Amino acid sequence: MITRLLVANRGEIARRVFATCRALGVETVAVHSDADTDAPFVAEADQAVRLPGNTPAETYLRIELILAAARRSGADAVHPGYGFLAEHADFAAAVTDAGLTWVGPPAKAIAAMGDKLAAKALLADAGVPMLPSWTAEEQVTDFPVLVKAAAGGGGRGMRVVRDAAGLAEAVASARREAASAFGDGTVFIERYVERGRHVEVQIVGDRHGTIVALGERDCSIQRRHQKVVEEAPALIAPELRARLHEAAVAAGRAVDYVGAGTVEFLLAPDGEFHFLEMNTRLQVEHPVTEAVTGLDLVRLQLLVAEGAPVPPGTPVTQGHAIEVRLCAEDPAQGYRPATGALHRFTVPGVAGEFTPTQGLRLDSGVVDGSTVGVHYDSMLAKLIAWAPSRAEAARALAGALARAELHGVTTNRDLLVRVLRSREFGAGNIDTGFLDRHPEVLAPLLPAGELPLVVLAAALASAAARRAAAPVLAGLPSGWRNVPAFPQFTRFTGPDNEEIEIRYRLDRSEALAEWSTWSDVAGKRRAAPEVAPTASGPGGDPAAGTDPVPVVALVEATPARVVLDVDGVRRVYGVHRVGSAVFVDGPAGAASLVELPRFPLPTAELAAGSLLAPLPGAVTRVHVEAGQRVAAGDPLLTLEAMKLEHPVLAPTDGVVAELPVPAGGQVETGAVLAVVTPVEEASS
Template identity: 85%
Template sequence: MITRLLVANRGEIARRVFATCRTLGVETVAVHSDADADAPFVAEADQAVHLPGNTPVETYLRLDAVLDAARRSGADTVHPGYGFLAENADFAAAVTDAGLTWVGPSAMAIAAMGDKLAAKELLADAGVPMLPSWTDAEQVTGFPVLVKATAGGGGRGMRVVRGAAGLAEAVAGARREAAAAFGDGTVFIERYVEGGRHVEVQIVGDRHGTVLALGERDCSIQRRHQKIVEEAPAIVGPQLRARLHAAAVAAGRAVDYVGAGTVEFLLAPDGTFHFLEMNTRLQVEHPVTEAVTGLDLVRLQLLVAEGEPLPLAATPPVEGHAIEVRLCAEDPAQGFRPAAGTLHRFTIPGVTGEFTPTRGLRLDSGVLDGSPVGVHYDSMLAKVIAWAPTRADAARTLAGALARAELHGVTTNRDLLVRVLRSQEFGAVDVDTGFLDRHAGLFAPLLPAAQLPLAALAAALASAAARRAAAPLLAGIPSGWRNVPAFPQATRYTGPDGEIEVRYRLDRAGRLAEWSVRAVREASTRTAVAPTAGDGPEDGPPALALVEATPERVVLDVGGVRRAYRVHEVGSEIFVDGPDGAASLVELPRFPLPGVELAAGSLLAPLPGAVARVHVEVGQRVAAGDLLLTLEAMKLEHPVLAPTDGVVTELPAPARGQVDTGAVLAVVTPVEEAS
C-alpha cells in the first residue's frame, strides 16, 4: 500500500499527481531547485526537499539527489512524472533497489524502449510497422529525413533535413540539444513523411499480464516537432482505429509493459502508419483521454504499482470529444522564441475543474498570479482542456476561454492557439504535422492593428482614473480634466509595433471632447476626433463617447456600440483586454533620462541564456541571415542571425558565457560603414 509518494518532477505534472494522491489519502513529497522554491507545486506538497542549483543537470536529473530526498522524507514510492528521469532505466532500477515502489514500467521495459533504435528492431519483430532509419549520415539514401535523439522526447533533438548539404550541421545541433535536455547526445536518422498525422495510442498494463488500449489521440499540430494541440479521439475510421490499437498492444506485450504508456505512430496520407516511438511514462496530453473515458490515469498508475489488477477488461467506450492546448511562454511570431519574466496575472474564465478528470473546461497549470517564468526549464505554463459532446463544440469552448483569458506579464502563444482552433482547416480536420508551416496567417495577433488605438486610449483613460483616485485634493474634478481644457493630455507608450502617443481632452463635464493616437517617428498616424452633435463631417470618424473610466475598466461607445476594456497596470506596464484581443503597453516617462547609446547593428539577447556556440569571428564578412551564434535557453537552441550584409565588428559574448536580457551578443556593421 502506497502511503507517501515523492514526485521526481516539477510544475503542473507534480500538481497533477498530487491532486490524485489527495483523493486517495496518500501523502506527497516534492523536490525542487533554487528557482522553484516558491512554485505552487512545492507549496501543495506535504513535504518538500531542496535540490541545490537551477539547471536540470544540477537538480532534477540528479538520480542520487532525488533518491536521497526520498530517503530523507520517508517516501515509500517514487512517481517520475514525465521528462527528466521519467524514462531513465537506471533511475527505475535504483528506486526498486532502494526498496521503494516505482510508479511505472520495469527498468527492462524502459531500457528497451528508451533506445529508439533498439526499440524499432524489437517491435519490428512483433509486427509493428516501421520507417527505414540510419545511424550513419553517410548511409542515408534519400531525403527528406528527420534527425532524432535516441533518448527522451518532446521534440528536442529533432531536425528535418531536405538535402545532403544540411545534414552534418543538423546532426551536430541535434546532438547538442539532446545532450542538454536528456544528458545523452546520441541521435539517429529516419525517413521523414510529408503530410503525415501524429496519432498515438494510450496503453496501460498490469502485473497480471493484461495490456489494454485506452483510446487514441491526434497530436498533429506541432511546433518544432513539439505538440501544442492534442485531441481525443482521433478522427480515423473504425478499421484503422482497430489496427492502431492492436499494434500498440503488441508493442506493450513485447516488453511486458506495466503502467501507463503511449505508443506513437505516424499516419501517412495513404492510410498506412509507422511506429515512431514508445513513451514509457504518462504523457503531457493524457487529460484528453481522461476526459473522453472518465478514467483517472494517475489513479490507474498507482493501482498497478501496488500490484492490483486493472479494474477494466477491455478498451473503454469513448464519450464526446476533448481538445487540449499547451499554453507556453513564447513568441510564435519570433520563431517561438521563449519568453521570461513575471506572470502578473493568470486567469482563464469558465474553468470547471483542475488536474483530475472533469467535463467542461479543465486547467492543469504550473503557475499562478505572480509566478516567475525563468529560462531553466520548459516554456509550458499550463494545459487547458475542453470536453464537449462534439468536436466543434469543444473547439469553440476552448477558443472562447483562451480569447477571454488574462495573461499578463509574459508573452504567450495564446493568440496562435485561438486562431488554430477557429480556423476552417482545423474544423475540417485538414491537419498534419506541417499544419503551421502552411498557414502563416495564424501567427497574426488577435487584436487587429486598426483596434490598437482604442486599446491605447483605454489604457490612458484608466491610468488617469487611477491618478485621480489617488489624488488627495479636489476629488470631485473629473479624471483627465485640465485647468486649461484647450490643451489635451498626452501619454506615450511602447506598443507591439513601436512607440505611440495618445492624446485626449475631456470637457468640464468629463466627456471625451477629442482624442488621437499616432505612431511616433513614423509617417502614418491613426487619428480620431469625437465630434459633437451636428458638427462632425458625414465621412469623418465614428462618434466616440466615454461611458465609464475606472483604474481597471473603461467602457467606450463607438458609433453607438459599447466596448468594454479590462485594464491592469503594473508599474509602467499596462495590459488591456478588450473585445477584439489583448494589448501590452509600456508607458514611457514624460521626461526620460539620458541612456547609453548602443552601437548601430547591435544584436541584443532576447532573454537570459547561455551562448552555446559562436560561429563567426570579429572581422568576418557576413550576409543577411547568416548564423552568428546560438543562444541556449529553456532547453532549446535559438539561432542569432545577421540582420544585414556587413562585417562582424564586435563579439562581446564568449562561448558558454551567460548573458542577461538585453546584453549585446554581436555587432554587425554594414559593409559601406565598415570599409
C-alpha cells in the same frame, strides 16, 4: 499500499499527481530546486525537500539526491511525472533497489524503449510497421529526412533535413541539443513523411499480463516537433483505429509492459501508419483521454503499482476533448521563449483542475505572481475542453483562451485561438506541417485597427488611477483647466515596440471631446485629431492616409475598467497596471503596453547594428570572427536557453564589428551579443 508518494518532478505534472493523491488519501512529497522554492507545487505538497541548485543537471536529474529526499521524507513510492528522469531505466532500477514502489514500467521495459534504435528493431520483429532509418550520414540517399535523438523526446534533438548539404550540421546540432536535454547525444536518421499525422495510442498494462488500449489521440499540430494541440478521439476510420490499437498492444506485449505508456505512430496520407516511438511514462496530453473515457490515469498508475489489475477491454469513449499547451513564448519570433513575472493568470469558466472533468479543465504549473525562469521548458499550463462534439469543444476552448487574462509574459495564446477557430482545423485538415502552411495563425488576435481604442482605454484608466491617488483636489476632472486649450497626452510602447502617442480632451462634463493617436513607427496617424464623439459618422481622410475614425463616447473610466461606446456599440476594456506596464483586455483581443515617462532620462546609446540577447542564456558557439564579412541570415552565434538552441543571425549584409561574449559566456536579457555594421557604412 502506497502511503506517501514522492513526485520526482515539478510544475504542472507534480500538481496533477498530487491532486489524485489527495483524493486517494496518499500523502505527498515534493522535491524542488532553488528556482522553484516558491512554486505552487511545492506549497501544495505535504512535505517538500530542497535540491540545491537551479539547473536540471544540478537538481531534478540527480538520482542520488532524489533517493536521499525519499529517505528523509519517509516516502515509500516514487512517481517520475514526465521529462527529467521519467524514462531513465537506471532511475527506475535505483528506486526499486532502494525498496520503494516505482510508479512506472519496469526498468527493463524503459531500457528497451528508451533507445529508439533498439526499440525499432525489437518492435519490427513483433510485426509493428516501421519507417526506414539510418545511423550514419553517408547511408542517406533520399530526402527529406528527420534527424532524431535516440534518447528522450519532446521534440528536442530533432531536425528536418531536405538536402544533403544541410545534413552534417543538422546532425551536429541535434547531438548537442540531445546531450544537453537528455545526457545522451546519440542520434539517428529516419525518412520524413510530408503531411503525416501524429496519432498515438494510450496503453495500460498490469503485473498480471493484461495490456489494454484506452483509445488514441491526434497530436499532429506541432511546432519544433513539439505538440501544441492534442485531441481525442482521432478523426480516423474504425478499421484503422482497430489496427492502431492492435499494434500498440503488440508493442506493449513485446516488452512485458506494466503501467501507463503511449505508443506513437505516424499516419501517412495514404492511410498507412508507422511506429515512431514508445513513451514509457504518462504523456502531457493524457487529460484528453481522461475526458473521453472518464478514467483517472494517475489513479490507474498508482493502483497498478500496488498490484491491482487493469479493467479489461477498451473503454467506450464519449464526446470529444481538445487540449492546448499554453506556453511562455512568442510564435511570431520563431517561438522564442519568454521569461518574467506572471502578474495575472486567470482563465474563465474552468469547471475543474487536474482531474477528469467534463467541460473546461485547467492543469497549470503557475498562478498569479509566478516567475517564469530560464532553467526549464516554457509550458505554463494545459487547457482542456470536453464537449459532446468536436466543434463545440473547439469553440469553448477558443472562447476561454480569448477571454483569459494573461499578464506579464508573452504567450502563444493568440496562435492557439486562431488555430482552433481556423476553417482547416474545423474541417479536420490537420497534419504535422499545419503551422508551416498556415502562417496567418501567427498574427495577433487584436486587429491593428483596434489598437487605438486599446491605447485610449489605457490612457483613460491611467488618468483615473492618478485622480484616485491624488492627495489634493481629487474631485477635479482629469486634466481640468479653466481654458481647455490643449489636450492631455500620454505615450506608450506598443506590442511591436512602436511608440504610440494618445491625445485626448474631456469637456467640463467629463465627456470625451476629442482624441487622436500617432505611431512613430507606423508613420501615419491612426485617428484624425479633434474628432468629437457626437459626430454623425467616422472621421478620417483616406486621401491623406488617415484611418477611418469611429465615433467614440466615454461611458465609464476607472483604474481597472473603461467602457466606451464605439459607433453605438458599448465595449468594456479591463485594465491592469503593474508599474509602467499596462495590460488591456478588450472584446477584440488583448495588448500589453508600457507607459513612457513624460520626461525620460538620458540613456547610453547602443552602437548601430547591435544584436541583443532576447532572454538570459549561455552562448554555446560563436560561428564568426570580428572583422568577418557576413550576409543577411548568416549564423553569428548560438544561444542556449530553456533547454533549446536559438541561432542568432545577421540582420543584414555587413561586417562583424564586435563579438563581446565568447563561447561559454552567460548573458542576461538585453546584453549585446554582436555588432554588425551594414555594408554601406563599413565601406564608407
